[in-house]
Every structure is written in C-alpha cells, then in structure tokens.
Amino acid sequence: MSAHPDWCVIGTENPGMGGIRGEYDRGRETGSWWKRPYYSTPVAVGKLLRYTMTHDYVAGDFMWTGIDYLGEAHWPYRSASAGVLDTCGFEKDGYYFYQSIWRRDIPMVHLLPHWNLEVEEGTILPVLGFTSCESAELFLNGKSYGRKAYSYPAYGMTQRYGHYDKEPGAVNTEDLFLCWDVPYEPGRIELAGFVDGKEVCRHQVKTAGEPAALRVSCYQKEAAADGLDVGQIEVEILDKDGNFCWQADNELTFSAESPGEVIGVDNGRPDSLESMKADHIHAFHGRALAVLRSDGNAGKCVVTVSAAGLPSAAAEVIFVTLR
Numbered sequence: 387m388s389a390h391p392d393w394c395v396i397g398t399e400n401p402g403m404g405g406i407r408g409e410y411d412r413g414r415e416t417g418s419w420w421k422r423p424y425y426s427t428p429v430a431v432g433k434l435l436r437y438t439m440t441h442d443y444v445a446g447d448f449m450w451t452g453i454d455y456l457g458e459a460h461w462p463y464r465s466a467s468a469g470v471l472d473t474c475g476f477e478k479d480g481y482y483f484y485q486s487i488w489r490r491d492i493p494m495v496h497l498l499p500h501w502n503l504e505v506e507e508g509t510i511l512p513v514l515g516f517t518s519c520e521s522a523e524l525f526l527n528g529k530s531y532g533r534k535a536y537s538y539p540a541y542g543m544t545q546r547y548g549h550y551d552k553e554p555g556a557v558n559t560e561d562l563f564l565c566w567d568v569p570y571e572p573g574r575i576e577l578a579g580f581v582d583g584k585e586v587c588r589h590q591v592k593t594a595g596e597p598a599a600l601r602v603s604c605y606q607k608e609a610a611a612d613g614l615d616v617g618q619i620e621v622e623i624l625d626k627d628g629n630f631c632w633q634a635d636n637e638l639t640f641s642a643e644s645p646g647e648v649i650g651v652d653n654g655r656p657d658s659l660e661s662m663k664a665d666h667i668h669a670f671h672g673r674a675l676a677v678l679r680s681d682g683n684a685g686k687c688v689v690t691v692s693a694a695g696l697p698s699a700a701a702e703v704i705f706v707t708l709r
Contacts, residue, residue, distance in 0.1 A: 397438065397447030403431045403480030404451075404468040407654055408632055408671030410499035412511075424499060425512040425565060428483055432562035435487065436538060449484070454656070465656040472654030474675050475618075479516070486516040487562060490539075493586040494518050495579040500632040501572070501593045508569050515564040519579030519586060520555055524566045527573040533580070534564045595625035597634045600699040602691050604678075611645065611684040611705035619676045619689050619701055623669055631672045636693040639666040640676040645705055646687030650677040680705040 405427060413423040438444045454469040465473060470480035482496035495517040505511065513531075515522050521535040537557040544551050559565070568575075572593040579587040601622040609615040623634035640648045650662050653670035660667050667674050678689060684707045692698040 391443075394443050394445055396445040397434075399450045400434055400438075400447040401431060402449040402451060402468065403427050403470060403478075403483050404454075404466070405478060405480065406467045406656060407472045407476060407478045407673075408500065410503065424479075425514060427480075428514070428516075428563045429561060431480075431483070436562060439487075454654070459656065462659075463656040464658075467656045473656075474620075474652045474654040474673070476620075476654055476673055476675075479514075483516045483563065486518045487538075490518045492518060493579055493581060495522055495577045495587050495589045497524070497575065497577040497589050497591060501575050501591045502632045503570065505570050507571050510567050511570050513566045513568045513575065515566070515577045517564065517577070517579045519581050521580045522564055523578045523580070524568070525574075525576040525578070526568055527571065527575075531566045531568055534558050534566070536561055536564060538562055592627075592629045594629040594631045594633075595627065597623045597631050597636055597693075597696060598626040599624045599628075600638075600691055600693060600696055602689070602699040602701040604689075604701045604703055606703070608704045608706050609678075609680065610708050611680040611682065612708060613680055613682045615680065616649070617646075617678040617703040619678055619691070619703075621669065621674050621676075621691050621699075623672045623693075623696075634672045635668050635670065636696065637666060637668045638674050639692050640689060641665065641692075642678055642689045643687055645681050645683035645685045646678050646689065646703060647681055648676050648689070649679045651675065652677075678703055 410424040438447050451469045453471040454465045454467055454473045456464050459466045470478050479498045497515050521533050523533040524531040535555050535557045536559045541552050541554045543549055574592045576590045578585050601624055603620050604617050609617045621638055623631045625631055642648050648665045651667040652662055653667050653674040655670035684705050686702055686704050688700050688702045690698055690700045
C-alpha cells in the first residue's frame, strides 16, 4: 500500500474461523497443516478482522467460508471444515466469534470448549470467551476466575482533554476474544457478560452424563406440498437432566408418515463415510439431521426418531398446498 496510497483493496478469500464442530485440539499432532489448536485460531483471524475494520482503504473481506461444503479436502475428510457452520448448518464456535464483533447491539457471551473433554482432572485448559459486552467474568462450579475485557472498540476523548462520553474500563488484551487458564474439574462452567457494570447475559455449559433422551425439532412448521420444498428435522441427544451430550454418537433412525418422506441425512462430520441418502446416521458430537420432503400431497407429517436404548421422539411438519 505504501507504493499505491490511492488504492482501495478488498480481501477476496480471507481465512475464517473454521474447525470441526465439537472438537478441540490442544496442540497435539493433527496431521493436517491447516489445523491449529482451538485457542490459536481466533488470534490470527481477529488480527486480520481488526485490520479490515480500522483501515479506511480496506473495503472489506470475504470470509472463507460461511458454511462447510463437500470437496477441497484431504483424505479421509470429505470437507475441509473451513466454515463457521457445518454441512448441517449447525453453528460452530466461529459463528459466535463473528456475532460478538458484528452484532455489538445484541449482548451475548459464548464460551468454549465444552466440558466433557477427555482430560485428567486438574489439567490446565484455555477457556475462551466471545462477547459483545464491555467485560465478561468466568465461573467454574461457582468460583470466579476473574472479569476481563478486550480493547476493541477503544473509546477516545471527546469535547475536551480528559473527557470521555463513556468511561473506558480496564482491558487485558488486544485480541478480539478473552481467555482464562482453568484447571479442569467436572461440573458447570459459566461466562457472564456485563454492560455498565450489570450482568446482561450468561452462557452455561455442564458436564453431561450418559445419553438418555432425544430432542427433536424443526425450524419451520410448514412446507409446500409440491415435492420440492423441504423441512429439516434436527436431533440433539441429552442426558437424564436435560444437558446436551457433546460426546454422544448414537445411531439415529428417522421414519416419516405419509405425506412426507426422508430424502437425506447428515451429521456434519467431515470424515464420515455414511450415506447421506439413507434414513439413518450416527450423531456427531450429539447432533444430526434429516431432510424431509412431501410426496406431493398436503397434510400433517410426523417424523419419529429412534435410537437403541433411548425413548423415541418426534416432530411434525404440515405440508400445505400453494395457491
């Protein structure tokens, strides 16, 4: 840019915060050059994002990429997992990283990793926090590990020297996320977000027990009965207390009543070799989905999901005739 100060530039394929949903490499050998430990990924991504946001001659960037896709992968993977959504459209941690920066009008906090990692008790784990709030405080089983804040956006003086429209708080990092080193112990980990000194939001993750139940949902209640429109039936595996089971990989079977039919399944796992055109698939880190389509007739379709050793659960979609 020093040679062409009049140029305006744009990033056409800037690296985003990808990764495999629910997996948290801690720096061990991964066998893939594009993979980094979960606590390193937002450092480089945040540095690039902050540069884009604070230099007028940078018009913006295309974050690569929004959603995972099949291809451009190294065997045995069929997806490079570069997106902030997996192939199911399920949110990864990176989704919340960008939300914390781009939607600062909405108070939110998000912490990672999940709290069912296979590590010895007492192992020091980096716990990351993404937030749009002025500061955030981390708790493990009720014990505070301190309140922290990052420096963006930096509030400057206005009107006169020493005057601030909003008094700046103490910050501890120039990264666009927060980090605490925490000794692992099972239980409940929480991140609380603060604005003007008051708690406005909280994210809680609990150590889950064994799978005990299925939670089935559909993001739309109606779909067109034209044989083209589809519904997405999503499944989460829970323990007996209703906690999400991050490590669950139970095989799920989907059955649909007429006038609907299951035309595909997915779990977001990049190295899965299971067919996407079946009526069954293993959950991946506690989640999976099925795609439902009308057989051309209108009416209510009930989709039942079953797994060995667990009570079945169901959701319904109404197929309607378009006028």
